[in-house]
Amino acid sequence: MIRPGKGIYGYERALARAGLAPVAGADEAGRGACAGPLVAAAVILADTPARRVRGLADSKLLTARARERVYDEVMAKAVSVAWVRVEPDECDQLGMHEADIQGLRRALLRLDQPASYVLTDGFPVDGLGVPGLAVWKGDRVAACVAAASVVAKVTRDRIMRGYADTYPNYAFEVHKGYVTKLHQQRLEEFGPCDIHRFSYANVARAKVVAP
Numbered sequence: 700m701i702r703p704g705k706g707i708y709g710y711e712r713a714l715a716r717a718g719l720a721p722v723a724g725a726d727e728a729g730r731g732a733c734a735g736p737l738v739a740a741a742v743i744l745a746d747t748p749a750r751r752v753r754g755l756a757d758s759k760l761l762t763a764r765a766r767e768r769v770y771d772e773v774m775a776k777a778v779s780v781a782w783v784r785v786e787p788d789e790c791d792q793l794g795m796h797e798a799d800i801q802g803l804r805r806a807l808l809r810l811d812q813p814a815s816y817v818l819t820d821g822f823p824v825d826g827l828g829v830p831g832l833a834v835w836k837g838d839r840v841a842a843c844v845a846a847a848s849v850v851a852k853v854t855r856d857r858i859m860r861g862y863a864d865t866y867p868n869y870a871f872e873v874h875k876g877y878v879t880k881l882h883q884q885r886l887e888e889f890g891p892c893d894i895h896r897f898s899y900a901n902v903a904r905a906k907v908v909a910p
Contacts, residue, residue, distance in 0.1 A: 707755060708746050710834070710841040714816050715746070721778060723814035724843025725803045725824065728758070728851035730795055733899040734869070734876035734892075735859050736784040737795070739802030740850035741810050743778040744843050750776040755845050757838040758852035770853040773846045781809035782854050791898040800824055806847075820844050866892045 711722045727739040744752070752772045754765060761769060774780060783805040790798045803824045807817055817824065817831035818841045824831060837844035856875055863872035868889045874882045876894070878901060886895070886905045895902045 707840065707842045707845060708744075708751075710818060711744065711746055711843060719816040719830070721812060721814055722816045722818060722843055723779075723807055723810060724818045724820075724837070724841055724845070724847045725807050726820040726838050726844050726848040726851055727799055727802055728848070728855040729876065730799055731878070732876035732896075733878050733886075733902050734787065734871070734882070734895045735855070735862060736786050736894075737790055737798055737802050738782060738784050738851045738855040738858070739799070739806040740780070740782040740847040740854065741803070741806040742773060742780050742843050742846040742850060743810060743812055743814060744773075744846055745776065745778050746842075752776060752842070752846060755842055755849075757836075757845055758848040760839070761849070763856075766849055766853050769846075769849050773850060777846065779810045779812040780850060781806050781811070782850055783809060784855075784858070787894050787896045790896050794898075796822075818844050820848065862894055866894070868892075 714722050721743045723741050723743045725741040727737055729737040754769055758766055783802055785798045785802045803819055804826055807827055815829055817827055818837055819833050820837035821833055823833040834841055838848040859871045859875040869885045870881055891902050891905055897903055
């Protein structure tokens with residue numbers, strides 16, 4: 700049972716009391732983007748005062764500067780961290796829901812310490828060989844899922860800033876591949892590039908501009 704008022708580590712503590720530690724959390728970034736990879740991350744945290752991550756929260760609730768600080772703490776203090784990228788063409792082939800599930804599964808299986816229980820944000824993930832729970836808004840209520848959300852977001856943002864150098868016409872450093880007014884303007888002006896997801900209607904409609 701999750702005891703009210705126990706904070707963001709409540710799920711992990713309840714599962715540890717039930718003999719189900721270590722607990723891994725998993726989340727993704729980039730599901731709603733129309734360009735760039737989907738990045739999934741998995742994290743096992745240590746719930747001790749010295750290794751507790753200060754200011755840990757859902758990545759969407761943190762400023763870019765705060766995410767970078769929390770990311771550094773997670774990487775330094777977590778028991779295990781893993782992440783994977785699902786490339787745009789695979790996202791197109793699988794569909795975004797299946798790409799999401801496969802990305803989360805791959806990240807969890809890549810952890811160098813096996814989990815005894817898994818918490819995921821929103822969607823259940825099978826094929827792990829251990830029990831798990833899909834938690835609604837898990838990145839806001841479970842520490843390990845929040846940590847995974849930060850790792851996925853920061854990692855993907857860095858990837859997209861790198862793509863801004865390769866594809867300077869699209870301003871990927873600004874919108875990170877999500878569907879914004881600026882991105883749509885550039886997409887319509889220059890046509891899709893290699894990292895766009897062509898299964899998305901706005902990308903498919905964009906005129907391909909000859910070099």
